[in-house]
Amino acid sequence: MMHFSSSGQGSVPVTSIYADNENLSNAIELIDFDDDPIQFQVCDHCGYPGCASGGWLSPRKLGQLVFLMPAFEKMDMGSWEATEFAPPYFTNLRGSILLSDGSFGEFKKLAPKVPNLEQIALVTSYELCRLLQWEAPFRVLGKYPSSLTFRRELLSTTSLPDDDEAIEILLSFFRSLESGEKTMALTTIEASDERPSFFLDAADFIEWNPIVIKADGRHGVALTKSCCVVES
Numbered sequence: 001m002m003h004f005s006s007s008g009q010g011s012v013p014v015t016s017i018y019a020d021n022e023n024l025s026n027a028i029e030l031i032d033f034d035d036d037p038i039q040f041q042v043c044d045h046c047g048y049p050g051c052a053s054g055g056w057l058s059p060r061k062l063g064q065l066v067f068l069m070p071a072f073e074k075m076d077m078g079s080w081e082a083t084e085f086a087p088p089y090f091t092n093l094r095g096s097i098l099l100s101d102g103s104f105g106e107f108k109k110l111a112p113k114v115p116n117l118e119q120i121a122l123v124t125s126y127e128l129c130r131l132l133q134w135e136a137p138f139r140v141l142g143k144y145p146s147s148l149t150f151r152r153e154l155l156s157t158t159s160l161p162d163d164d165e166a167i168e169i170l171l172s173f174f175r176s177l178e179s180g181e182k183t184m185a186l187t188t189i190e191a192s193d194e195r196p197s198f199f200l201d202a203a204d205f206i207e208w209n210p211i212v213i214k215a216d217g218r219h220g221v222a223l224t225k226s227c228c229v230v231e232s
């Protein structure tokens with residue numbers, strides 16, 4: 001229940017959405033799903049979308065995958081916009097949301113006003129690059145809005161014979177995403193695909209496998225355990 005004495009609406013029953021025990025939306029009924037980006041956290045004084053700053057995500061699709069990702073297009077406009085259109089705190093804690101297979105349908109049951117898959121904009125390769133930069137462990141690809149880089153000081157070693165070459169493969173693929181110079185296609189990750197490891201040593205020691213090298217030599221980047229984007 002939200003109490004909106006300031007806007008004269010009185011008390012309105014609302015539904016919050018939690019994912020991984022974190023609040024994604026404080027009032028699903030008050031969200032304007034026709035907007036792009038969409039504000040998932042509405043002002044808790046008046047309930048109007050756009051009143052409070054932050055809490056915005058852009059829905060994007062790629063094949064049957066739906067992303068709820070930071071609103072890069074808006075945030076790119078300047079430092080005021082970067083704050084005003086920042087994602088909800090949820091995204092900082094749990095990362096961006098990728099709804100695959102049946103989970104978009106589940107989400108739509110919770111929030112019936114969510115646009116149909118056909119109405120959701122296709123993700124651009126630039127947005128995909130920024131998303132992967134945003135989600136990279138230890139911000140190893142640099143911190144948005146800084147341009148894409150590889151923070152060599154975080155790298156312990158790679159599984160390829162030459163670490164410089166591994167970094168070059170990664171960076172050149174991400175740069176081609178960023179500039180939009182290559183067409184990208186969604187495909188599945190096969191057991192025969194090569195998955196070079198990047199061993200990162202920061203707060204933790206982790207093995208990171210962002211790159212997919214297909215049997216035919218094409219490069220790609222993993223989105224989930226089972227699918228990746230490759231140059232087409």
Ligand SMILES: [Zn+2]
Pocket residue numbers: 043044045046047048051052
């Ligand atoms: Zn307000």
